[in-house]
Amino acid sequence: MAIKSGSRSLFARLHFVVRFLGVTGLFALGIGLAMAATAYAWAPTLTGIGTQTRELFTQLTEGGLADRFLRTSLIVVTAGAGLLVLWILVEVVILLRVLFGRRGVVGLNALFQVALAVVLLAGVNYFVRQDPRRYDWTRDARFTLPEHIKNQLVKLQGTTTIVVYQRYKTFSRLSDKPDNYDTEAAAKVTEKVMDLVELFSKMGPRFNVVYLQADDSDFSRRLDEITREVPELKQAIDLVRENSIFFLARDRAGKGYVQQMSFHEFIELDKTASRTANDGQGNLVLLPQGVELFARKVLNLQARAPRVGILVNWELLTTEGPKEYGLRGLRDALMGHGFEVVDIVLAKPSPTGLEPVAYTLAESRFSSIDERLETLDEILGNIKESRNEYESLHDNAKAGRDEALAEGLVRLQLSRLEEQLGGSVLVDPLSIRQRVARVLAAIPQLTRSERAEVEKDVITFLGDELASLQRAHEMFSAQREKRIEERARYDTEELAELRRETDVKKKFGELLKECDLVIVPRMTIESLRPRMVIPNAAHQFHDEQVEAIREYLKSGKGLLACLGPTSRLPSQLGAPPPPDRPNPLEDMLADLGFNLTRETILYDIEAEALSGLQVEDDLGVPSLPEKMPPVDFRRDPIPPGGGIVHDLPHPIRSSMRIAARSIDKGLELEIRYPRPVGYAPLRSEGKGGAASEGFQRGAGKEMDWMDKETLGLLKSVGTRLLPPTGSIGDVTRAVPLTGEKGMPSISVAKGQAPDHAKLDAIIKERSAEQIQRTLQVGSLLVGAGTPLSSLLASAMVGEIGTERHGEDKPANDRLETQVAFMLTTEESWREDNPFPSRGKLMWGEPGKRGPFPVGVAAEVPIPLGWFGNEHPVPESPSARTAVIGHGKWFVGDDLSPAKERLLLDTCNWLLRRDEVMVKDEGVRWSYPRVELSRRSRFLWGLGLAVGLPLLFVYLGVTIQWIRRLR
Amino acid sequence: MNLPHTPQEWALFAAVVAAGLMVLLVVYYLAGGLFQARSLFRRELGAYFYSPIAYVIMATFLVLTGVCFVRTLNLLTASGHVGVEYPMQAMFGQWWFWLVFLLLPPALTMRAFAEESTMGTLEMLLTSPLKEWQIVVTKYFACFTFYLLMWCPTLLYLPILLDMQDPQFQMVVTPWTILLGAGLLSVVVALFMGWLHLNPTGRIVSLVLLVGGTVAAILGARLHALRDAEKVFTVSMGIDHGPVLSTYLGLILVGAMFLGLGLLVSSLVRSQLVAVLISAALALVFVLGGVLVLALDASPGTVASTGDIYQVLSTFSVPLHFSHDFTRGVVDVRHLVLYVSVAAFCVYLTVHSLESRRWR
DSSP: HHHHHHHHHHHHHHHHHHHHHHHHHHHHHHHHHHHHHHHSSSOHHHHHHHHHHHHHHHHHTTOOOOOHHHHHHHHHHHHHHHOOOOOOHHHHHHHHHHHTTTTTTHHHHHHHHHHHHHHHHHHHHHHHSOOEEHHHHHTTOTTTTOOHHHHHHHOOOOEEEEEEEEOOSOOOOOSSOOOOHHHHHHHHHHHHHHHOOOHHHOOOEEEEEEEEEETTHHHHHHHHHHSOOOOHHHHHHHHOOOOOOEEEEEEETTTTTEEEEEEEHEEEEEEEHHHTTTTTTTTEEEEEEOOHHHHHHHHHHTTTOEEEEESSOOOOOOOOOOOTTHHHHHHHHHHHTTTEEEEEEEEEEEETTTEEEEEHHHHHHHHHHHHHHHHHHHHHHHHHHHHHHHHHHHHHHHTTTTHHHHHHHHHHHHHHHHHHHHHHOOOOHHHHHHHHHHHHGGGGGGGHHHHHHHHHHHHHHHHHHHHHHHHHHHHHHHHHHHHHHHTTTTTHHHHHHHHOOOOHHHHHHHHHHHHHEEEEOOOEETTTTTEEEOOOOGGGGOOOHHHHHHHHHTTEEEEEEEOOOOOOOOOGGGOOOOOOOOHHHHHHHHHTTTEEOOOEEHHHHHHHHHHHTOOOOOSSOOOOOOOOOOOBBBSSSOOTTOOOSSSSOHHHHHHHHHHHHHTTTTOOBSSOOOOOEEEEOOSSSSOOOOHHHHHHTTTTTTTTTOHHHHHHHHHHOOOOOOOOSSSSSOOOBBBOOOOTTTOOOOOOTTTTOOOOOHHHHHHSSOHHHHHHHHHHHHHHHHTTTTHHHHHHHHHTOOBBBBBOTTOOOHHHHHHHHEEEEEEESEEEEEOOOOOOTTOOOOOOOOOOSSOEEEEEEEEEEOOOOGGGSSSOSSOOOOOEEESSSSSSSSOOSSSOOHHEEEHHHHHHTTTTGGGGSOOOOOOOOOOOOOOOOHHHHHHHHHIIIIHHHHHHHHHHHHHHHHHOOO | OOOOOSSHHHHHHHHHHHHHHHHHHHHHHHHHHHTHHHHHHHHHHHHHHHHHHHHHHHHHHHHHHHHHHHHHHHHHHHTTTTTOOOOHHHOOOOHHHHHTTTTTTHHHHIIIIIIHHTOOOOOHTTSSSSSSSHHHHHHHHHHHHHHHHHHHGGGGGGHHHTEEEEEEEEEOOOOOHHHHHHHHHHHHHHHHHHHHHHOHHHHHHHHHHHHHHHHHHHHHHHHHHOSSSSSEEEESSSSSSSHHHHHHHHHHHHHHHHHHHHHHHHOOOOHHHHHHHHHHHHHHHHHHHHHHHTTTTOOOSSSSSSSSHHHHHHOOOHHHHHTTTTGGEEEEEEHHOOOOOHHHHHHHHHHHHHHHHHHO
């Protein structure tokens, strides 16, 4: 018994020691882990931690771990874990002994049941995790994807990766000083984006979600990891400038497709509404743009990126040009939002002026290199020739030949003369020969010592010249080598093949076919004082190039023209102004209804600086105002007839207004020296446009309903008259044929043909001058400068109304204001000749004062005359076209966020991607608010946070007292 | 009705039916056991109200929820950029709420077995005609009932949390309103009969009235809401009520889980204080995840939130379940299954714990 007791005691003590060691090990393990956690940058994933741990222990065993603190912590962890394992092993052995003992049979049975319960517990939880179900109990099912989207997503094949990239903590780049609303909006929008992304990820393994934060310490590694096999994504992430979501998929061939959207495309902040919400107390107001937009990106993942072509005459003006002239910022902004950008150079300098070409940027550069190489070869040839000449002179002078000595001496004297004058001297070769002859005659008269001195000077001079020529040869040779190297970088065969095509129209047409949108930037007036102007002639396209653009527009694709003012430069010394040069592109735009005058818009703030009386500063540089009034997107334009337009604004203007509201102030987009842009439609507003089509389809036919006299009259004023065919269609607008107040006019009801007899009578009553004046007056209603043919065409077909001029607002005015998306402020006026001259004062005469539209975008009907005899002609052909009256708008290495927004909105609209433009469709999100008076709020808080607990304290105390009484 | 077509669908259908029948059987069995142990249930529940601890717990709990309520009230009536989209998230989506809350269920369960062990009444209880599982389930349901009652005062927050306005009552007589009224009347009569201490027959009648009345009231209310054009009671709610319902569902089930844990620990130790501390420590496993997530800076949508550690923590993290799902109106079955399964497992282990006293 004693032995048994002693044995038990020994076992118990050993058991205690093991337990003590085990607990100590556990404690040490905790301390060691805590130390290790702070001593090393651990990966966020278990796999990562495992790999790191293995590496660290390898280093520890090999003695390569330098960090002493980390080494100690790992030793503590190892020791602790060892003791813990020992304890567990001993306890397991003891447990097994108990279980398989006599009393242990019952326990074993219990243990078995518990083990089954554990398995059941784990199994049930594992099972539900394999197919997790979520039920959305919200009123508006905000955590449920619409059924139609789900059905489409289910059909997707392969895996789509959604990368949520948070670059900034704040919401919008538009705001230079983010405030609380921006910060709160950023957090809320991020939350909403995450919720939506999570909804997609719940669709199953076909969606893989990755988060990237620019401020994450592990960002670079993660970025490399994600983009290792998809360089397209890396490029897109590098270019992006705001918080964005990327959608990535790869086809079977491994090609990556990337689509992206900015956070603000998904939800936009309305700071103006936020500040005024809840009766001015404020609330966060967001404008959700819908889940469909997000889903569309996923569903159209493999859609080709829209390609934007930049049409310029000079390499300098391309997206690779210098920051003063190039469009690098435009390119980065577009590419950062999933566009492709290509430059097309349309002119090549030649001795006779600009030669029309159609080059890609690579071709243009290749061509420039070739030309440069030709020049360098010529220079090197000249140097070689000169060197041979000087070598011959040098040798002969050394040999003591008088002819060489004489010529060398003359050249030496000329060189000294050039040095004295500080430049090269142009000397008639005949006079040089005469001078050489004179020197040659004088040489024999020199004494021996004088001759020796002259010989020495001449030989030294010729030697120096030879050395100089050698240096020049080396320098130009090096340049030549460099150009050859540069040339070798191009695919010469492909470029040679491209250059083989000499038909400019055909080649340009082929290039345009690959574009979905073209931009024509024409920077003209950069500064008036000092005068820095690129003549508009430098931008002119050739007729056949414009013809190719016309063909491009006929296919319904978009055009953005950024056209600076074309005001004539003042003539020098009273010379007559140069004649107008043809401007085929602007003529084409005029055919489409755009009204581009030669005027330049100036601001009141510039009046003093542009005045001829302006006093210049000490350096002789006139001081111009640094800050110009910004363009206006927010105010409804005032139509020429007065009043306010209440129609829906243009989508671009609407989006820009939302952008302005997102920062609750103007966008501060300044514009200097723009030109006014007008628009007069060529046909009725109705979508079908059957009337104008009918009219235009009759191109080339005589009007059989009009007598020859009238016909001749109208033709004499340059009008192309064609008969209407069919019904008028859905003509809904009316423009008076007579611009003079009180003159009779005829009306055309919707769907009816005009009263030709009455129309004839009206036309017959007037002389050519009257008609022209009428039309000119009328043209003012639809935009000054509208071609008579276009106006009359419209008028003849159906835009003839009962209104008398001045009695009612012509409907065209409404249209004009609808299509204008950007205006100058009222403090502006337009000038035919904006260039300041001494004694000239400019202040904006009455009738020429702003605001003026400087940005117009319209879906313009394509004149059917453009189609000629083509068959079949498309139904209601139209193209989206925008004109911005400024050529430098998008020039520079970096676009401001507001300009970038305008560019993207304009491009998206021109590409008919209205769905990706931010809209305000009345759907707003804001925090729920409970309207309570101050007193009510206090009472609710006090009653429920203090009163209710006290009530239970009171009840408890009372019941305890009652119990005591019992 | 869509009938199964494929053999797999039929197999699944059969499995669901079998599981449903089994659940019904278990419920029936449990209900029978509970009915047999109704005296114990009454004693356990009554003990809460007679002891000061229940009022302390109640007051503490209401202070805690009150603080959350005031915070939410301030956000709901705020001006400027601040606000709260989901009021229940501001109430119960905070990790600190759960750190305090996790002490309350153990406080409710600590006395269940530990006190009986200390006082020596457990042996007496075990020798009663009741089986171990009946004792455990009855004690558990008593705790759970008190837990549910504890939440009842928080319904007073709802007029604010739902922005209830313009409540209107009107007399509407339809078959469904009659059913609703009859159900409510039955419940009132049943409660009155229960107060009278009737004989067993009377008690059975009162129980039938109580259960039948409750079912009738719920059915009538539901059908009235769905089918009647005019409503007996209308109130406009400016804030979505879905998140409130889902939050209360989550709170009920998470309470069930914590109570199960507490009951198990209470059956294992003799000291009530130790029972509270160990229960809280175990409950911490389900709360600590939320705190660690903060430490990892791995709130949903961050880089860290995609890591394995976060995934593991979020599986068990009750604060995350609430801040991300329940309080926003999302009911995730995974969370429900976790809470219910852990609660059932703990109750099962508690039964084994009591049984093991016989053979240890």
